[in-house]
Amino acid sequence: MHSINVMKIRQIIAISLLLLPHAIWAQKLSISIFNETPLSSLLLTPTHGQYRLVMPDTAISVSANQLVYITRKGDSISVRDAQHDWGTHRRVALVGQTGHDLVRIKPIVPSLPARLYDDNMNFYVDFHRLMAINLIEQEKYVAAVVEAEAGPNRAPEFYRAQALIVRTYTYANLHRHADEGFNLCDGVHCQAYKGRSDNNRIFEATNDTRDLIIVDAQRKPIAAAFHANCGGHTANSEDVWVAAMPYLVGVPDRFCSGGRSYTWERRIPLSQWRRFLAEQGVDTLRLSAADIGFTQKTRQSHYVVQGVRIPTTKVRERFNLKSAWFNVSAHKHDVRLSGRGYGHGVGLCQEGAMAMANRGWSYERIIAHYYQDVSIVSIDELQAETEGPIVPQLPTPPDSTEPIRLF
Ligand SMILES: [Zn+2]
Numbered sequence: 001m002h003s004i005n006v007m008k009i010r011q012i013i014a015i016s017l018l019l020l021p022h023a024i025w026a027q028k029l030s031i032s033i034f035n036e037t038p039l040s041s042l043l044l045t046p047t048h049g050q051y052r053l054v055m056p057d058t059a060i061s062v063s064a065n066q067l068v069y070i071t072r073k074g075d076s077i078s079v080r081d082a083q084h085d086w087g088t089h090r091r092v093a094l095v096g097q098t099g100h101d102l103v104r105i106k107p108i109v110p111s112l113p114a115r116l117y118d119d120n121m122n123f124y125v126d127f128h129r130l131m132a133i134n135l136i137e138q139e140k141y142v143a144a145v146v147e148a149e150a151g152p153n154r155a156p157e158f159y160r161a162q163a164l165i166v167r168t169y170t171y172a173n174l175h176r177h178a179d180e181g182f183n184l185c186d187g188v189h190c191q192a193y194k195g196r197s198d199n200n201r202i203f204e205a206t207n208d209t210r211d212l213i214i215v216d217a218q219r220k221p222i223a224a225a226f227h228a229n230c231g232g233h234t235a236n237s238e239d240v241w242v243a244a245m246p247y248l249v250g251v252p253d254r255f256c257s258g259g260r261s262y263t264w265e266r267r268i269p270l271s272q273w274r275r276f277l278a279e280q281g282v283d284t285l286r287l288s289a290a291d292i293g294f295t296q297k298t299r300q301s302h303y304v305v306q307g308v309r310i311p312t313t314k315v316r317e318r319f320n321l322k323s324a325w326f327n328v329s330a331h332k333h334d335v336r337l338s339g340r341g342y343g344h345g346v347g348l349c350q351e352g353a354m355a356m357a358n359r360g361w362s363y364e365r366i367i368a369h370y371y372q373d374v375s376i377v378s379i380d381e382l383q384a385e386t387e388g389p390i391v392p393q394l395p396t397p398p399d400s401t402e403p404i405r406l407f
């Protein structure tokens with residue numbers, strides 16, 4: 001009897017592996033929370049529903065408002081509540097019993113504000129820290145990320161477009177942290193995830209687009225890049241990330257001109273600017289104000305000084321500019337930059353998309369404006385027409401990801 005069960009389990013595991021990544025999608029996602037923090041102690045408190053805390057040799061019920069302390073002790077974790085010490089264990093799981101279970105997680109060491117999480121948690125020690133993995137239904141996760149990336153009080157069609165972007169990214173990056181044993185982290189390295197969304201509009205927008213993602217002409221999930229404001233024209237992916245993506249081609253955008261990030265100004269001491277130019281190979285002894293001056297009527301990939309070509313993205317990175325679309329004029333003591341837009345400029349412009357949504361554009365039309373020659377399909381439909389797992393193609397380098405949130 002025992003061996004039959006073991007065989008069955010092995011069969012189930014083997015079948016699940018064959019069905020990746022769709023099998024993962026159909027199950028819960030695993031997200032490492034507070035991933036950028038070396039956690040060593042936290043307090044968990046269920047706020048809704050009913051939980052079981054499962055340890056290797058025992059399981060206890062944890063009801064709403066009960067406090068449980070989880071603390072790293074070497075390679076293990078100690079579990080205790082107000083009455084009991086539940087010992088130390090290699091792995092502890094917090095499992096919701098109702099399907100509508102919510103738990104508050106409060107990091108104690110280091111101390112951080114508490115956040116609310118849906119569904120289940122796993123705790124264990126790895127990488128010399130306490131790992132807290134949230135196992136969450138994918139649509140609840142998508143809604144939470146939409147809130148973190150897009151903010152509150154937006155039009156429903158904008159939230160629908162953002163939900164498609166978040167879901168497409170999620171589906172295409174299920175293996176991003178495979179080596180570490182979970183799907184995605186909660187930082188800007190993957191997608192900002194700050195716990196549960198309480199915003200009904202976002203839940204509705206997510207639900208209305210349930211299972212839908214954006215694919216390119218080859219039916220592969222797209223790299224659904226977005227940014228706060230394009231300044232009136234989006235950028236080509238090859239001018240920002242080297243790789244040219246056929247659907248990430250610059251397009252005009254007259255909708256974001258009322259956005260708060262449409263234009264910007266900066267002054268930089270002339271000495272700093274000259275030092276930067278010297279580092280790039282410019283002969284600064286012979287430099288005139290006219291040499292320094294630069295005008296980008298349309299987006300340019302390079303700032304050219306005395307024949308030296310400097311990528312505008314490099315200038316942006318060095319001086320932490322809001323965008324790589326800027327004019328330069330030299331003055332007695334400083335250079336003055338006047339720029340357009342906020343962010344890398346590739347893909348969807350959030351402030352433009354918001355204005356389109358406010359004017360009655362559908363999310364399909366918004367997506368089609370910013371991404372060229374793409375389609376919206378359901379994951380089931382895509383899986384049915386694809387033999388084997390889908391291998392997404394993404395522009396590089398992923399490590400240069402900048403914060404893509406709006407504010
Ligand atoms: Zn990540």
Ligand SMILES: [Zn+2]
Nearest residue numbers: 230256349352
């Ligand atoms: Zn725009």
